[in-house]
Amino acid sequence: MGWTRERTLLLTTLVGAGATVAAAEVWAGSMSDAGDPGTRPDVRRAENVVILPKRVEALPPRPAGRLVLLLGNSHTYALPGLRRGQGLRPDPGATLVDELARAAGQHAQVPVTFERLAYPNFLPTEMLFRFAHLLQREHAPDVIVLGLTWRNVARDSRPRHEVRSLLRDRAFVSTLRRMLREARAPAPLTAFVDEEVRRVAREMEEERQRSHADEIDAKLTEHLGESSSLFGGSASVRARIYRALSQGIGAAFVRESDGPNAAVEDDIALNVAAARAIFALARARGIRVLVYQAPERSDLPPIVDVTRRDEVMGRLGRELRASGQQMIDAREVVPARYWGYEHETADRSHFTEPGHRLLADFIVRETAASGFWDLSASR
């Protein structure tokens, strides 16, 4: 059979497809960025400040002496862009935990280590899992500083894969269940944990059934991820596409008159129950708790319905104070000039370095008078 016109056309199609994929590869290479801002590699922190890894299996041993643990979402570490079009900036070593070490360290009387454990949109249910894990691993702090954001209380409660993976460990599951009983957790919270345990068991069963071909495929995909921007940088490129899409959708459909997203009662109930369980476990172990309502932008309307916020947070605050623990309202501590941008939109979650300093100073100022930071006689 000779070379036919049909074959030439097929070759044209193949060349067109190949050229497009190659162009996409180049484009993806130029588009990919670091994703999660993380910490700048050259950053130098004070020796008594430790950033705990997000991976649960990478938990280091507890440092000796007094320990303060900061729990919160990305407002504790990410910095917004300074100009429209800039993305989040990596932690330069001058964020909340560093400022807290500076400000609170002066009152501590004894050497103190400050640890930060944070995830983007860190939910109270997830905080409970991680806190229980710290207790199980004998990594209990003397003080917990817990930043709560209404958005993370009212819209979601399901733990992300990284945190849920704790439930792969049977010993941890039985510890968690024992702690829930100890904290007198309500039935919906224990049912929620049971469901998550079942979900993880299903995932593990699926993994157990993975064939050799699946394992080879995982290795091939990993190898391609290292050698191709389309594969390897796909997460950040997808994030950019989503941002562009969501801005387009926002411009086309979303009106301020549409109002904020609804709060979800079940999520509120679970998150509040989880927070109460953390407080109860801490109280039983003599761990001091300080909860602050994280700063918000006062110049923009809220993105989640806040109708129930004051009632829910007010009740939590009263319960905390009644048991000798602390809750302060830091929502208006960071003025508008210390907020920034996340790409093309005004950032509602993160504030610049001066904002972190202001927040740390506020937290310490509001609580120092009661001797909260004097850790010489803690526990």
Add this chain to the structure above:
Amino acid sequence: MRFNSVIYWLFLALAVVVLWLLPPRARRWWLLVCSLAFYASWHWPYVFLLLGVGTFTHYGAAWVAQATDRRRRGAMIIAGNLLILGLFKYLDWLVSMIDGASDWLGLGSIPLPGWVLPLGISFYVFECVSYVVDVVRKRERPHGYWDFQLYLSFFPHLIAGPILRAKELLPQIEKAIEPVTARFRDGLWLLGSGLFLKLVLADGIAPGVDEAFARAPRGLGATDVAVMGAAFGIQIYLDFASYSRMALGSAKLCGIDLVDNFDHPYVARNPADFWARWHISLSRWIRDYLFYPLVGGRATLWALCRAAIVSMVLCGLWHGAGWTFVLWGLYHGLLIAGFHVLTHGRRTAPRPTSTPTVSQAIAGRVRGAAAVVLTFGFVSLGWILFRSTSVEQAFTLVSHVLTPWAHSHRALPGTFYLHTAALVAAVWAAPSLGRLGAAALQWGSGARPLPSFTVAAGRGVLLGGMIALAILYLHGQTAFIYFQF
């Protein structure tokens, strides 16, 4: 090996390149080797089950063909096939029900067998059954042993169909398999577009659907549940249609044509029309081997309704061993029965010979659009039953959507609503877009039988774009929903 995995792409490339390097008489043997290796890559012991089912059916069909009373022998071979399907697919379910009853009576618990469900067993057992029935009906003759094994195990359709009749595949295998350039071009297009549908569109909406169905049902409002039904309906359609496209594309690269499984099901105007467009190879099987025999000689309204309900309940049960699937099948049976009640005895009005007036044309379009939307709504409600993990969840969700005045709140994010709406719009627009594309190709090719170079290059750019997006959205293998059936 899933079609959306790197290892499958390498496997397919190797299979296709070697296939066309081999002499024609060796090609079917190569395809058989590839198919068995493909199945073994998942769980090698079950290759013997596949070969065993094939051997039993092949020799059983030959035994049936020798008999004067084919029906009795045919029933025995079919029963054997269904027994194998029942053992692997439904035994756990039956034992768990017996266990529940035993527990209730205080007789202690019964351990579940816990056998791993062999991939594709529902599909290849149905092919065996159709083969035996066709032999009984003298519509099919017994074929060669290894050709029959390749018919069952041919890797593009082995795991999730299409469910082929013997006459659709065996004649292609029995003659020399030859390369055809147009088939190759179509195969690449089907593979690329299938990957795009799966990785970008189906897997794109999947996390939102999973998250919504994992929520406590009582926290969801009526519109939430309605959107969840629509979103899952779109997800399962894109997921399965993408699989079918990739199956067709893979087969074409191997020189084989398979039947398509979908014909724009969400533009169906009634439940019967939906099933004529949805999972066509299964619908056809149900129609020919269940529905028609159940209707019998006289198509009375009662016979039609009874046959529709029984067939669809069994169709639901085919999808999975669980009461939610039975409910889903029953629901569709009732929908089809209701449709028969409304239309039975009505003769279709003859098409007007004169051109309709503008108002008549508009009224026709509005009626058509309303029928499409109504059918979509009914089908989406059914998907709630299908996707729910328990009967309790299914009833709670359905009760919410049926009482919107009592569940007016909204819990799911607006982006999920928009995402679903965009996909529904795209699925509804797809037939028109397809016609436009075909018209554009015609325009590009003029009177010549082949597309011009510009059209070929444009097709290449579009294909490359879809592949690039698919690669961008590939993050580990994600399961095809129909693999579990």
